[in-house]
Amino acid sequence: MDPNAAIDIKKSTSRLFVRAPGHGSSLRPIRVVITDLVRQIGFPEDEVAKIEMAVDEACANVVEHAYGATRNWSWEHPDPEIRLTIHTDNNRLVIQINDNGKRFDFAAYRPGNILERIRAMRSGGYGIAIMRQFMDEVEYTSDEMTGNTLRLVKHLKKT
Amino acid sequence: MLEITHKPESPGITIILKGHLDAVTAPQLEKQLDDLFRAEHAHIVVDLGCVAFVASAGLRVFLACAKKARRAQRGLALCRLQPQVQQVFELAGMTPLFLIHLAPENAHAALRQRSAAA
Numbered sequence: 001m002d003p004n005a006a007i008d009i010k011k012s013t014s015r016l017f018v019r020a021p022g023h024g025s026s027l028r029p030i031r032v033v034i035t036d037l038v039r040q041i042g043f044p045e046d047e048v049a050k051i052e053m054a055v056d057e058a059c060a061n062v063v064e065h066a067y068g069a070t071r072n073w074s075w076e077h078p079d080p081e082i083r084l085t086i087h088t089d090n091n092r093l094v095i096q097i098n099d100n101g102k103r104f105d106f107a108a109y110r111p112g113n114i115l116e117r118i119r120a121m122r123s124g125g126y127g128i129a130i131m132r133q134f135m136d137e138v139e140y141t142s143d144e145m146t147g148n149t150l151r152l153v154k155h156l157k158k159t
Numbered sequence: 160m161l162e163i164t165h166k167p168e169s170p171g172i173t174i175i176l177k178g179h180l181d182a183v184t185a186p187q188l189e190k191q192l193d194d195l196f197r198a199e200h201a202h203i204v205v206d207l208g209c210v211a212f213v214a215s216a217g218l219r220v221f222l223a224c225a226k227k228a229r230r231a232q233r234g235l236a237l238c239r240l241q242p243q244v245q246q247v248f249e250l251a252g253m254t255p256l257f258l259i260h261l262a263p264e265n266a267h268a269a270l271r272q273r274s275a276a277a
Contacts, residue, residue, distance in 0.1 A: 024183035031212065049243045050250065056214050060182035126215035126251070134250070 015087040022067040022080035050134035057127040066101025091156040100147035106140035170201035177209035180217035189220045202234030202270040234270035
């Protein structure tokens with residue numbers, strides 16, 4: 001996939017599928033798709049900002065780390081791409097982000113509370129802390145068949 | 160994309176940003192701020208009035224800049240944060256670390272006053 005190509009969006013009756021090059025140029029168009037969608041779903045602006053930032057952090061991690069310096073992705077999937085599947089069920093927004101890059105030991109990575117990190121003026125570890133703080137559920141799995149999957153969930157609050 | 164322009168405001172300088180501050184554009188801002196620190200301006204005001212999005216990579220640049228400013232005893236202030244950007248700073252707990260003003264002239268005046276009182 002051309003790193004400068006536009007992202008590919010497909011809709012089914014219940015899901016939105018996004019395929020984008022695993023490249024920094026994809027971050028902004030992915031943010032636009034996500035914010036448009038969550039506004040349509042009816043999330044208030046403060047929640048839109050949180051979801052936008054969490055998804056951006058997740059996709060930036062794929063670009064920087066999964067497909068980063070070593071370019072160590074599986075040879076069966078030589079075309080580095082980010083795939084997002086978005087749907088709602090049981091009053092939850094579910095955003096699934098897949099890549100075939102280097103796996104990450106997500107469960108073991110505990111950068112701690114973001115406010116404590118900021119107060120201590122530490123320079124890193126904010127991306128995952130932001131995802132954990134801004135979303136209701138964050139789950140990461142990795143296997144040979146499907147690659148790496150990050151699942152971000154936000155509950156739809158009734159007003 | 161991020162456009163960066165400067166406006167001298169002796170003894171300080173305003174750095175005006177336009178666009179999105181994400182993982183792709185943050186290194187560009189980091190380099191610019193490093194250059195401005197080396198140029199030994201008494202203080203730096205960052206105008207975020209035309210910045211629609213700030214990712215954690217952008218927050219890291221501001222945090223690093225705040226550390227350098229503190230070490231070098233230089234003034235640093237942010238101004239004209241759009242509501243969604245202000246919210247990101249608040250959600251990340253970063254507002255207490257910065258002087259944040261509505262307009263660049265207010266930010267420069269506050270930094271001059273602070274410097275005179277020191």
